[in-house]
Amino acid sequence: MAFENDSTATAPAQAVTVTDQLDTTNFDLSTFSLGPMGFGNYQVVPPPGLAQYTTYVDMRPATNLLVGINASLNSTTGLATWTFSSLDPSTGLPPTDPTVGFLPPDVNPPQGDGNVLFTVKPKQTTSTGTQIQNQATVIFDTNAPILTDTWSNTVDNTTPVSAVAALLATENRLSFTVLWSGTDVGAGISSYTIYTSDDGGAFSPWLSNTSSTSAAFTGVSGHSYGFYSIATDAAGNIEVAKTAADTSTEVLVQSTPTVTVTPSSSSI
Secondary structure, X not given: OEEEOOOOOOOOEOEEEXXXXXXXXXXXXXXXXXXXXXXXXXXXXXXXXXXXXXXXXXXXXXXXXXXXXXXXXXXXXXXXEEEXXXXXXXXXXXXXXXXXXXXXXXXXXXXXXXXXXXXXXXXOOOOOOOEEEEOEEEEEOOOOOEEOOXXXXXXXXXXXXXXXXXXXXXXXXXXXXXEEEEEOOOOOEEEXXXXXXXXXXXXXXXXXXXXXXXXXXXXXXXXXXXEEEEEEEOOOOEXXXXXXXXXXXXXXXXXXXXXXXXXXXXXX
């Protein structure tokens, strides 16, 4: 989410607090992870998977300020909080001059812009189609809270289903077409990975993360091939793993016999 010190503001912001009350009914708070956060041309990226993070941004020499950033999630209440605090490098305290702050009026963007980001997954029990709405609050210094726009996400917790179309029991060509398709309730299928097995051996990927639904496969005469597909939908849900082929075929290509013609001789 983004915030901005309006270009018409009369002074820089010394402190900014962003709070976001997460939906504890539908979100799995154990999956919460802080993402990039920053202001102006400064951006910090915490290690993945953290629900609490503290750092300092040194704005010197351009501006004689340190900016303390503290981000955390209350795993009980679901309240996520980010604080940006201007600090005097010599005292470690907020500046005494009210005209000094880390976030100036946004006359020359992104000078007065700020942003925070997080990720969190829905609970496995949350039904596909459930809409989760989210809205944050931003406070500049001691001013009244400002509400952000409401963001709405539709949950997709359903895994896709796919299959490779039935092949002939015997293929009389070395190269033949393999087709596959699938269905998904929710975001829709984004890609397929097609696995193949040679003569009953272990399955391995033939095509990975393809959006195509057909391709030409080239085999070896006398070999049998099994195929199955695993689909991934646009929400990142992956089809349940398979242990057997959706379909299989044997490649049998008869070789053309070689005919040797011996010239006949005659005598007069």
